[in-house]
Amino acid sequence: MSNTSYTELEKLFNRIYQLQHLASIGHWDMASMMPAGGSQARGEALAEVSVIINELISDTRTGDLIQSAQQSKIELSDWQTANLREMHRLWLNATSISSELVKAKALAGSQCEHAWRNLRAENNWQDFQPLLENVIDLTIEESQQRADASSLSPYDALLNLYEPGQKSTAIDLIFSELVEFLPAFIQEVVEKQADEAVIQPTGPFPIEAQRELGLTLMQKIGFNFEHGRLDVSHHPFCGGVAEDVRITTRYSENDFSESLMGVLHETGHAKYEQGLPEDWLNQPVGSARGMGIHESQSLFQEMQIARSLPFLKFSAPIIQSLLANEQTNEQCWSAQNLYQLNNRVKPDFIRVNADEVTYPMHVILRYEIEKLLINRQLAVKDLPEIWDEKMQQYLGLSTAGNYKDGCMQDIHWTDGSLGYFPTYTLGAMNAAQLYYAADKAIPDLCENISNGEFEMLNQWQKEKVWSMGSFYSIDELMIHATGEKLNTRYYINHLKKRFLS
């Protein structure tokens, strides 16, 4: 005998997975291949499919099946039980806010995001403010409806869309340790680096050679080209499906490093997707365990590996052989010089361009502000002021009057994605803790990396993280992989070792 309700749910979620497959390829195509005139039709197709998926998940019958599967006497395997838990989570996410609110927020978000593209360029806060107010009001309403449907606080109810099971009380503690440590540390690193002589390689670096370099290193670190591609898009991303992962980059002829590190970052995301549990790919339990863990895999690849001295020892000759030209100083291609170039620290305005050390301060600033917004302790009109205050406090920079490089720089709030920002820094910290565990588990890891040998490391990551999909909660996954929950110690030690030793 089988649990028929559960079986029916697997069939339903398989259908959803297949629709998501085509939507995901449609998104990738839109960003990398589609001619401009196709955008309206594509937007409509993607919107309709997301409505269909939402209807399928939030159908009353789906809720009934979940309840009946939970109450059934027929026992499920561990993975089936975890799968049912994930189905229930998705059903709750889809049903705990009213469809009127979904529509209203989608509309306000798309209006605000659309206007933002021009208003930011114009540094026009005045016209942006009312649009953002509208989005924030609806997001507060959303957070309350989600809180009512769960036992969570309003902010946590948003956070849980990206970090299932995590609470802001725990994040507050972790971030407070960083706020205590980082500002002084940043000063120290900046002073130390002021004396370092680094040689900037001078381009142009032909795009074809850069592409070849990215492909070569992707291959070396274990991207599976039988199940994925590298293309170009305006904003780099990792998309597609686990069976066929599409990553993108963009190239500048003057700077190869940004694209290269971007490619390696996205390759980290991609390897996670390619390593998800094969037997469960079409089910909720087979997907990645939230944004913080996803980001941990990209930052593991980029920060823990690619910007490390051992990796640069391995890759420097490959980089040189593909990119060196008559203009470039031979010495600029040394592993040591590339290492220093790839780890320069400089407090600046823009989060997406920030280095590893200042990045968390950008995130914490946003996290603190978005909590205030959701708890109605801050009005949108006062955003520029508090942004300026915190930037001065954390990074010693003023954004007074400079909205475009201040509170108007990110896309996230324009469509009401509050609760997302902390995942970046949680990811960076998870990555450091995971690397520490891998280093303990794998003999001669540093040496392997210097030699371009990544098999054991990939095997370890696959076993500990990738192949677990969403079987564990985030905390359980970190315990499974590292023996303990997320802890600031590893991250802080990593920063000290990399930037002050």
Next chain:
Amino acid sequence: MSNTSYTELEKLFNRIYQLQHLASIGHWDMASMMPAGGSQARGEALAEVSVIINELISDTRTGDLIQSAQQSKIELSDWQTANLREMHRLWLNATSISSELVKAKALAGSQCEHAWRNLRAENNWQDFQPLLENVIDLTIEESQQRADASSLSPYDALLNLYEPGQKSTAIDLIFSELVEFLPAFIQEVVEKQADEAVIQPTGPFPIEAQRELGLTLMQKIGFNFEHGRLDVSHHPFCGGVAEDVRITTRYSENDFSESLMGVLHETGHAKYEQGLPEDWLNQPVGSARGMGIHESQSLFQEMQIARSLPFLKFSAPIIQSLLANEQTNEQCWSAQNLYQLNNRVKPDFIRVNADEVTYPMHVILRYEIEKLLINRQLAVKDLPEIWDEKMQQYLGLSTAGNYKDGCMQDIHWTDGSLGYFPTYTLGAMNAAQLYYAADKAIPDLCENISNGEFEMLNQWQKEKVWSMGSFYSIDELMIHATGEKLNTRYYINHLKKRFLS
């Protein structure tokens, strides 16, 4: 007051259109971009979406809505009425065969098609025969179920899937005129061409230059690159959606002509899609009017225009400037030489490689045979024999023992697509008749073409064919565009003029 059932149907068919959009991009991606390892997952996603679409169309509620919309007292506009007629046709197509048969045929078809790829290469009729028998048996069953649900004969019920509203009695008449005319005509042309000296341009022709040539001529003849792309795939096709048409080609360094004519052929399909009625794209009435009319637009572009002397006068200098190299004889690039090269006639075994004059004989042979199969007047085991007989009769060639270049050469029957073949030759004939009408309507058409001016011609095609979508029946559309139903006269005159004058 509005016809609410009709309104609901428009919403339903919009949903279907959006799903088809993503499926179509998924198909294009599979053929042109996807890494090999993605094929199983993609196959599953496309299969699931086609099940969803079929469920949406054949739902009992859809039938009820159609009936209620037809009976409503609220009057519909002409286009809405035509749209409702097309919805009804699609509903009938989807509901007139049992779901068991759909599944059985899909399975048998995919087995036979899959095996065919190897068996054809091995010239292995013996192992192919039972697989094909299975498919043909199920297709006969399908034709009978479809006949029962309509007032059509079994063969016409299949034909109507591709040529809505057309009957084999009419096609029999048209094809009998060709059978009377062509075999002797082919002989005459072959004898005439035996004395012609043509100079073959010698390659290699770099693929980048060939691509540039294709793009240049596509642009000149009116392909809209804001709403479409050209890429590479193993089998050339026209896909995507009307708002974003994706055509493909393949290149050989030794022969530029096959790819170039292929690109222009697909551009003919693409311009039809790009010219469909903007306001109705997401509805059945907004789609192309069957395969014979679609093929008429590609053959209009390829046979009536691209292989004509005026077009080659215009394009010869462009071709020469992009492809000429030191090896090529200067004289080979003359319009007259290219014209002769592009219109060589030679009876041969393979349909897809056939010239304009012998092509209809390949089609008529298949049409005659597939009617016999459906009417149980021919057993699959006797296929090789009748194929050989008809090839000798029509083209003077024997295929005895040569299955791979005989009755095993095409993919169409392997998945049971009987009723499709006649659309190729109907398309060629429609094209000739349409060109005759365009030539009467547009002053100095030949001269315009020699000068690379296609605006008036495109405008005429858009008005007469493209923008009409499926508003008219096929016969009505030909009357709208040319003043009369399809007639062999224009095609035969075209052949005489091109090949014997």
